[in-house]
Amino acid sequence: MVDRAGRGAAPLSARALARRLARAAATLAVVFAITFLLLHLAAADPAERLDDPGIPAEQAARTRAALGLDRPLGAQFLATLGAWSRGELGVSIQHRRPVREVLAEALPGSLLLGAAALLVAYSLGPLVATGCALLPPRGQRRADALLLAAATLPRFWLGVMLVLVFHTWAGLLPASHAAAPGAAARFDLAHLVLPALALALPAAAAIARVQRAAMDDPEVEPRLALARAAGVSAPRALWRHRVRPALAPVAALAALDLPLLVSGAVVVESVFAWPGAGRVAADAVMGGDYPLALAATMLAAATVVAGGVLLDAVLPRLDPRVREGR
Amino acid sequence: MATAPRARPRRAAGTALLLAATLLAAQGCGGSGDAPGEGAAPAAETPRRGGTLVVALRGDVDSWNPYTAGQAAAANVLELLYPRLVRERFGAGEAGLVPWAARTWSFSPDRRTLTFALDPRARWSDGSPLRCEDVAFTLALQRDEALAWDGAFLKEAIEAVECPDPATAVFRFARPSSYQALDANDDALVPAAYRAVPPAKWAETRWETRAVTAGPFRIESVKPGQEAVLARDPQFWIEGRPFLDRVVFRVYPDAAAALAALEAGEVDVLDKLPPLRAKELVARGGLAVVEAPGLAYTFVGWNALDPAAYVADRRARGCAADAPCAESAADIRRLQKSHPHPVLSDPRVRRALTLATDREDIVQGVLGGYGRVGVSPIVSALGDPFDPSAALPFDPVRAAALLDEAGWSGRDPDGVRRRGSRRLELSVIADAENGARRDALDRMAASLARAGVRLTAEPLPRAEFLARARDKRFDGVISGWRAGSRIEPQAILHSDAAAGRGNNLGAWSTPESDALLDRAAAAASPAEALPLWREWQALFREEQPYTVLYEERTLVGLSPRVRGATPSPLSPYDGLEAWWIAPAAGPPR
Numbered sequence A: 001m002v003d004r005a006g007r008g009a010a011p012l013s014a015r016a017l018a019r020r021l022a023r024a025a026a027t028l029a030v031v032f033a034i035t036f037l038l039l040h041l042a043a044a045d046p047a048e049r050l051d052d053p054g055i056p057a058e059q060a061a062r063t064r065a066a067l068g069l070d071r072p073l074g075a076q077f078l079a080t081l082g083a084w085s086r087g088e089l090g091v092s093i094q095h096r097r098p099v100r101e102v103l104a105e106a107l108p109g110s111l112l113l114g115a116a117a118l119l120v121a122y123s124l125g126p127l128v129a130t131g132c133a134l135l136p137p138r139g140q141r142r143a144d145a146l147l148l149a150a151a152t153l154p155r156f157w158l159g160v161m162l163v164l165v166f167h168t169w170a171g172l173l174p175a176s177h178a179a180a181p182g183a184a185a186r187f188d189l190a191h192l193v194l195p196a197l198a199l200a201l202p203a204a205a206a207i208a209r210v211q212r213a214a215m216d217d218p219e220v221e222p223r224l225a226l227a228r229a230a231g232v233s234a235p236r237a238l239w240r241h242r243v244r245p246a247l248a249p250v251a252a253l254a255a256l257d258l259p260l261l262v263s264g265a266v267v268v269e270s271v272f273a274w275p276g277a278g279r280v281a282a283d284a285v286m287g288g289d290y291p292l293a294l295a296a297t298m299l300a301a302a303t304v305v306a307g308g309v310l311l312d313a314v315l316p317r318l319d320p321r322v323r324e325g326r
Numbered sequence B: 001m002a003t004a005p006r007a008r009p010r011r012a013a014g015t016a017l018l019l020a021a022t023l024l025a026a027q028g029c030g031g032s033g034d035a036p037g038e039g040a041a042p043a044a045e046t047p048r049r050g051g052t053l054v055v056a057l058r059g060d061v062d063s064w065n066p067y068t069a070g071q072a073a074a075a076n077v078l079e080l081l082y083p084r085l086v087r088e089r090f091g092a093g094e095a096g097l098v099p100w101a102a103r104t105w106s107f108s109p110d111r112r113t114l115t116f117a118l119d120p121r122a123r124w125s126d127g128s129p130l131r132c133e134d135v136a137f138t139l140a141l142q143r144d145e146a147l148a149w150d151g152a153f154l155k156e157a158i159e160a161v162e163c164p165d166p167a168t169a170v171f172r173f174a175r176p177s178s179y180q181a182l183d184a185n186d187d188a189l190v191p192a193a194y195r196a197v198p199p200a201k202w203a204e205t206r207w208e209t210r211a212v213t214a215g216p217f218r219i220e221s222v223k224p225g226q227e228a229v230l231a232r233d234p235q236f237w238i239e240g241r242p243f244l245d246r247v248v249f250r251v252y253p254d255a256a257a258a259l260a261a262l263e264a265g266e267v268d269v270l271d272k273l274p275p276l277r278a279k280e281l282v283a284r285g286g287l288a289v290v291e292a293p294g295l296a297y298t299f300v301g302w303n304a305l306d307p308a309a310y311v312a313d314r315r316a317r318g319c320a321a322d323a324p325c326a327e328s329a330a331d332i333r334r335l336q337k338s339h340p341h342p343v344l345s346d347p348r349v350r351r352a353l354t355l356a357t358d359r360e361d362i363v364q365g366v367l368g369g370y371g372r373v374g375v376s377p378i379v380s381a382l383g384d385p386f387d388p389s390a391a392l393p394f395d396p397v398r399a400a401a402l403l404d405e406a407g408w409s410g411r412d413p414d415g416v417r418r419r420g421s422r423r424l425e426l427s428v429i430a431d432a433e434n435g436a437r438r439d440a441l442d443r444m445a446a447s448l449a450r451a452g453v454r455l456t457a458e459p460l461p462r463a464e465f466l467a468r469a470r471d472k473r474f475d476g477v478i479s480g481w482r483a484g485s486r487i488e489p490q491a492i493l494h495s496d497a498a499a500g501r502g503n504n505l506g507a508w509s510t511p512e513s514d515a516l517l518d519r520a521a522a523a524a525s526p527a528e529a530l531p532l533w534r535e536w537q538a539l540f541r542e543e544q545p546y547t548v549l550y551e552e553r554t555l556v557g558l559s560p561r562v563r564g565a566t567p568s569p570l571s572p573y574d575g576l577e578a579w580w581i582a583p584a585a586g587p588p589r
Helices: A014-042 A057-066 A073-085 A099-133 A137-151 A155-169 A189-215 A220-229 A234-257 A266-271 A277-286 A290-318 B023-029 B072-078 B132-142 B180-185 B192-196 B255-263 B275-284 B309-316 B329-338 B347-355 B359-367 B396-405 B435-450 B462-470 B511-522 B526-543
Strands: B052-057 B102-107 B113-118 B158-165 B168-173 B217-223 B227-232 B246-251 B269-271 B288-302 B371-373 B417-419 B425-431 B454-460 B476-482 B546-558
Touching: A014 A073, A014 A290, A099 A137, A099 A189, A099 A234, A099 A266, A099 A277, A099 A290, A137 A189, A155 A189, A155 A266, A189 A234, A189 A266, A220 A234, A234 A290, A266 A277, A266 B255, A277 A290, B052 B255, B113 B132, B113 B180, B132 B158, B132 B168, B132 B192, B168 B180, B255 B269, B275 B288, B275 B359, B275 B546, B288 B347, B288 B435, B309 B329, B347 B396, B347 B526, B347 B546, B359 B371, B359 B435, B359 B546, B425 B435, B425 B462, B435 B454, B435 B476, B435 B546, B454 B462, B462 B476, B511 B526
Parallel strands: B052 B246, B052 B269, B425 B454, B425 B476
Antiparallel strands: B102 B113, B113 B168, B158 B168, B217 B227, B227 B246, B269 B546, B288 B476, B288 B546, B371 B546
C-alpha cells in the first residue's frame, strides 16, 4: 500500500511475506540442484588417485562405492535431498567428519572477519561520500576517479600491499593468522586489522561511489524546493529528499555484501592464513568434497536470499520512490 | 644425461637377522640425502636444549588419529606423536631400519616369523607402557572393515601378531617376501586404549582432546585451521631428546604467504619449496635449503594401443564409462595385437623419443637443477635396486638413426618426419593445473622438433585429464608417480594393471616383463628380488614404455637458527627430536 504522506511504509503483509519466503525457498531449491549438478560434473573425482602407484586402481572403485558415488547421479541427488530434509548434511570427504561440525568450526573466523570488514566499509564509505560532496567540482572529479580505482582493486593484491607496508616495512601489524604462535586466545584483534582492511577498503570505495551518485540525483533539487514551498523545514526536507533516498542503494549493496559474513573472502583468507569458511569451501570444491562444498554453497546462498528478503522489507522505508513503484 | 647414483656400500644380501645399530648413531647419521643439509649442525656446535620451532604447514591436521586423518599435511605431524615399531632409512630396505618403539627385531630362519622386542622405556602419554597388546590392536584395527584403512592390502600376508609376553610382538606371515619388515611396520601404532571407541565412530571423534600418544612430543594445544602446538614429552624414551621445548605448526594455505613468512623469519621450516624459488633463496643467502632425495618422478607414458581402441572395446563388451567391468589382462593383450598404436607400438620409436629428449635441460629449466634425470620407475632413492646403467643418454644422432630404421625417414618441408602418408606427430595430454609439467612438455617438444617429431601438448581440466588417462585416449600422457618404500613397477606396467582402467595407463606390457615382475614380487627376500629388478630395468631401457623425464628432490627451507635438520624422502621433519636451535641466532620464540 502506498503511503503518500511518506510518514513510513506499510508493514509487510503476512501474505506478501509468505510470497517472498516461498520465492526464497524456490531460489534455494534451484541453487541446491544446480550446485549439486555442477559439483558432480566439474569437480575432481575424490576417489581418483593418479599419484601413488601403490594404491591399486580398484581402490578408487571401493572408495567411490563407500562414498555412494557409484550410484546414478539422480539416485545420489535424491539421497542427498532426503538427507538434507532430515537435517543431515553428511560427512566431509576430506575431513572425514560431519559437515556441520567442519562448518561450525570455521564460521566464527568468517563471522568475525566479515563483520569487521562490513563495519569498516559501511562506516568509511558514507563518510568518504559526504567528504567528497564538500570538495570543489574539480576535486570531486578526481575523488571519483580515485574511488573507482580503489573499488576495483584486486583484494589479493591489496592484501599483499597492506602486508608489505604495515608488516614488512613498518612492523606495526601481524601479517597472518588469527593470533600469535602459541597464543592462548583463538582470536587477536591486531591480527584482524589487515585482512579486514583488505576486504573493507574496496567495498568502502564502492559504497562511497554509489552514495555519491545517489546524492547527485538531478531530481533532488526540484523536490527540495517543492517541499520547502510546502512549508517543510529545511533539515526535514533534506533528510527526506536527499539523504534518505541516497541510503537505498547503499542498503542494496549491504544486502549483497551479507554473504561476506559466512563465506568470507577466499583469497583474503588464504593470503592472511585466516581460519574461515571461505577457505574451507574453496578447498572442498577443489578436492571434490561434494557434501562440504554443497553445504558451504547453500550457506552462502541462504545468506544472499536472506539479504534479498531483508532488502525488500527495508528498501520501501528508505526510498519513497520504491513504495511508489518508480 | 643421467647422473650417477650416490655411492652406497653393497650390503650383504639375504641377511635373516637384523640387529640395529645404536639409536644414537642412527639418529646422528641423518641419512637424508646425498647433499648434506645446510641446516645440519657444524661440527663445532653442541646441540642445545630449549626453544620453540615454528613450522609452516600447507594444510591442516584434520584429525589427531593417524587412521582418520585425511589431509596430506597431517601424516608428517602425526608421525611425531604415534610411533612405528622401527624407523625406515629410505633406500636401504630392511637393512636400513633403526629402532623406534622396538629395540631389536629378527626373522626366523624360514622368514615366516618376525619378532620385535619392544623398548621397555616406551610409554604412552597416559603413562602406560607400550606393549604387544597395542601392536596386536593396531593390526586388528588396520584390517577392520568399519575403518576401511586404505593400506589394509599391505597386511594380507600377515597371519597374526602373537604376544608371548607384553614386551615381545611376533608377526607370523603366510609366506616370506621382500617386504615383510615394511609390511609389519606400516603404519603408526595406536594404543589399545583406543578400543574404547568403536572403529565406526573413529571418523567423527575429536581426537585432539583424547589423544594418547607416544613419541618425542605430545599435543599441547590445537586451533583448527590455524595452528597446533606440540610440547616435549618428558616420558620420551631416548635420553636427552628432544632438544626442542615446543614445535608450533602454523597453517599457511597460500604458498606465497608461507614463503614470505619464511623469508621474514616468522617460520623456521617450510617444506615443498618450489625448486626455482629455492634457487633464488640460496642465491640471496640468509636461508638454508636442505635437499633430500625425492620419491616423485615425472614421465611421459606412451600408449601401446590405438587411442580409440580401449574405450570402443569396453563399449563393445557392454561396460559403462567408468564403472567396474569384467576385464582381464587377456583383453589388453588382445588389443595390443589387434589395435596397436600406429606409431608408438614400435619400441624403436619410443626409444628414439627418449634419446632425443634433452632431459638435463628440463631438470635445469623446470627444477632449477634440484632434481635428476629419470631412468625408470625404480627411482634412485630406492638404493641398491636402482640400476644407473638402465639410463638412456641424450643422443639425437642415435635417435635419428632409430627413427630412420623404423621407417620415419621422409621429411616434410617443415622438418617433420614422415612414413608414407603419415607425419610423425604426437599429442600428449597434461593436467592443465600443473605448470611444471607443462613447462617440461614445452621443453621436450623443442628437443623433439629438432629430431623431426612434432609433439603437441594438450592441457586438460583435471577431471577430463584423469578420464582420458584412464580411458587410454592419448598418444602420450605426462604424469607422475610417487614411489614408496616398496618397488612397485608391477602396479603401473604389468598387464594386469592395464585392465579395468588401471594404473598401466599406456597398456604397455610384454610376457617377459610380466614374468620378471611376478617373480620379483614373489621373491622371498630383497636379495632374491635384486637381480630380477636389474633384469627388468634392462628390459625397460630397451622398451621405454615411459620416457622418465626427471626425479624431483625434496626441498626444505630452514631459517638460519635451525640446526641438526635431517629431512628425508619420507618426512621433512624426520628425526625432529634431534633438531635444535642455535642460541646465537636469536632468543627462543
